[in-house]
Amino acid sequence: MQSRYISLLTDFGFKKLLGEEARMDLLVHFLNAMLPNQPPSKRVVLHPNEHRWETANERMAVFDLYASNERGDRIILEVQQKPKEHFKKRAVYYMIFPLAEQAEKGRAWGFNFQGVSLLSMLDFELERRLPDKYHHLVQFRYLEDDLVFLEEMTLVFVELPKFTKQVNELKTDLDRWLYLFRYLHHLDEIPETFKREPFMKLFQAAEIAKMSQAERAAYHASLKRYRDYQNQLAYADSQGQEQGRKEGRKEGRKQGREQGRLEVLEEGFKMGLDIRVLSGLVGMDLAKVLDRREAWLEQHSGECSACSQ
Structure with a gap:
């Protein structure tokens, strides 16, 4: 059955609903829900998402979305559909770019940079040591006192597979946003808890039937890439399970033979x-x-x- 709404987990869906100028109020609402440790933002502005070092041997970082608020705080936003090697180190490396761009060229700026946050919406589990936690706020801290060392840098990781609340359990805007990331593309009607702004605006923009032909083509291409990866995961999992069953049967036979020898002894x-x-x-x-x-x-x-x- 064809979905009525697009998926926020696709590159197209994420950028359309949170990365277009006409819906900056949605992005503000989303950021305020995801960053409860920071003063609420009132306005945000989008910036180019490609960044390079200004050296002969340039390194590049490409963000899904890159924004700043009225205080000058920079926010990197991304959706990650699959784990990447050294993912945590990569996240820290990405934060260097918004820090470096704040240096005022040709004058002493005193390293007094504005806040930098990286927000990653993850379609996989990152932190198995915390099985009941899915919304992680990470900062530099003093180990001996657990006090924040630097408030201006925050990493936010959201492990969406761990979020399992049903629609009748949604109490906060954080709950509502995470529910939409997981289930928007499965909905046929707008649940009562979302019949308010800015969520009504999101549902209107997310309806596939109201998109142009070019937008629908772009979305389905993005959705195909997402589904292809999900199918690869499912196939790898089934192969692993079958191998596990084979190894289990082999191990069972081995254990059975060993038990027989012990009984004879x-x-x-x-x-x-x-x-x-x-x-x-x-x-x-x-x-x-x-x-x-x-x-x-x-x-x-x-x-x-x-x-x-």
Whole structure:
């Protein structure tokens, strides 16, 4: 069945609903929900999302969205559909660009930079050490006192797969935004909790039927890339499960054979059979049979007269 609304997890959906000038009020609302540790923003402005070092050997960073608010704070926004190698280090590296661009060329600026935040909406689990936490605010802190060292730098990671609230459980704007990231493209009607601004504006912009032909084509191309990756994950998971079943069956057979050998040894110990005979019978090293026999004798001392003969 075709979806009524676009997915916020696609590159197209994320940029259309939060990255167009006509809907900057949505972006302001979203940022205020995601960054509760900071004063609320009133206005935001979008900036070019491609950044380079001004050196001969340039490095480049491309953000999904890059914005600043009325205080001059910079915010990097991104949707990540799959884990990347060294993801946490990459996030810290990306924050260098908004910091460096604040340096005033040709004059001493004193390193008095405005706030920089990086907000990553993740379609995968990043932090397995915190299984019940999905909205992470990360800052530099003093380890001995747990005090914030630098308030101007904040990393925000949202692990969407961990967010499992149903629509009747949504209490805060943070809940509502995370629900939309997970389920917007599955909705046919607007739930009661979203029948308010700015969410009504989002639903109007997200309706596929109201898009131009070019927008629909761009969205479906973006959706195809997202689904292709999800299918790759599902295939890899099924292959892993099948391999696990094969290995489990192999291990089970191995354990069954081992258990059979031990049962033969136990019966042989009860009957007082020569350990050299038992060693050849079960295909086990003589020293190991002796060790097994000693252990068995300790457990069954006095139960079998033939065993000590």
